[in-house]
Amino acid sequence: MSAPTPASPQPEGPGLQPPAFGQPSPALLARADRGYARFLAAPAPAADTGDHDQDEDAAGAR
Numbered sequence: 001m002s003a004p005t006p007a008s009p010q011p012e013g014p015g016l017q018p019p020a021f022g023q024p025s026p027a028l029l030a031r032a033d034r035g036y037a038r039f040l041a042a043p044a045p046a047a048d049t050g051d052h053d054q055d056e057d058a059a060g061a062r
Contacts (some may be wrong), residue, residue, distance in 0.1 A: 024032075
């Protein structure tokens with residue numbers, strides 16, 4: 001003997017995942033876009049080394 005099949009779908013309970021489960025939110029996508037743009041941006045110029053440039057020290061010691 002088997003139980004009768006319900007005519008309507010079961011209500012969503014606390015144990016079920018929402019329909020958009022596994023899909024990133026628009027806010028998460030925007031944050032990822034900003035991070036990727038920052039990653040692709042040109043690096044900042046190097047700081048001025050002043051009197052501590054190793055190439056100049058080696059050339060002056062010869």
